[in-house]
Amino acid sequence: MYETRVQSYKNRYSLRFNFGVLKLVGLWSCLSFVLSGCGAGWGTKSVVDDEAFIDVITQQTRAIEEGHEQLVILSEMHRQLSEELAETKKQVDLLYKKLAAAKSIELASKKQNVVVKESPPTKKQTKEPLDGKLVLGRIEWVWLDLMGQTLKAKVDTGAKSSSLSAENIQEFERDGQRWVRFNMPEDPDKKVYEAPLIKYQNVRQASVEEMDQRPKVMLVVRIGDLSEETEFTLADRSNMNYPVLLGRRFLRDIAVVDVARKFVQDKFETQNQKAVDKLTSRSDSP
Incomplete structure (x- = not known):
């Protein structure tokens, strides 16, 4: 099993x-x-x-x-x-x-101070005419017939017109013509001067945007042996160093400027002043 x-x-x-x-x-x-x-x-x-x-x-x-x-x-x-x-x-x-x-x-x-404007370099300092033109420094003595006196003038080739210091400017009429009378701020006696008015000239100042109208007159200027009739604008120059400014219009064709020099030309003297100086020199001599 x-x-x-x-x-x-x-x-x-x-x-x-x-x-x-x-x-x-x-x-x-x-x-x-x-x-x-x-x-x-x-x-x-x-x-x-x-x-x-x-x-x-x-x-x-x-x-x-x-x-x-x-x-x-x-x-x-x-x-x-x-x-x-x-x-x-x-x-x-x-x-x-x-x-x-x-x-x-x-x-x-x-x-x-060797930069010279509007004048060629010269070998020697001279006040004699250069190429038929008068040699001027940057500052000169000028005689104005209207004032009958000598004033210091700045010779500025950068300015176009000449200018004379004036204040209290008033326009009036004489014999049908326009005239102006004025004083000079530098004159302590405040003598009044009168001259025929040519016209008004518009002048723009650097500090003012608006145009300034200045009267213009014709005056006789004498520097050294030079005598010229030239136009002047009247303006208050009491804040300037010199009461007279001579511009390019006066200098043109008659003068050259040596800016390194001052008072190159002698003071202008009238015949009366020359006579007085002559008598004075005689009286002073022994």
Whole structure:
């Protein structure tokens, strides 16, 4: 009984084993078939991917070569620009040095008062006429016939018209003509002077936007041996250093100015004053 049961178990397990082996063999066969088919497909795809990869590598290599060529060109351009910039800097430095030297010379000339306006340089200081023109300094003694006295005058080549210091200016009529009367601020006696009115001249001052109307008169001026009739505008010059200003219209064609000098011409003296001086000199002599 026992042996019969054991044999039954052996037969049952033997069938199960054989059936399992058959299942494994069949599964392996199927797997081999599938793997063989997939292997063939993968091989074809791998070849295609390799060719595409080579194309990409080739294109990237060409791009790198082109980029290298452009980099070489840019490097050469940078070198040339650097050289041009260095040369330009040298030229700018040279110009700056020349400008600084010229500025130093100009400042030195101003300090030494050697700048001359409207007059050529002369080898010697003289008050004699130069090329037929009177030599004047920047400040001169002038005689005005109307006042009958000598006054200090500023000789200004930058001013167009001549000017005389005046205050209390009043216009009046005489024999059908317009006249003006005025005083001079510098005169302590406040003597009244009268002269025919030529016209009114509009003058713009630097500190005032509106135009200033100034009367203009004709006066006789004497400097040294020179006697000229010239126009003067009347204006209060009490805040100025000199009561008389001689402008370009007076100087034109008759005088040159040496701004490094003052009082080049002697004071004008009338015949009466000369006679008085002569008598005085005689009385003083032993």
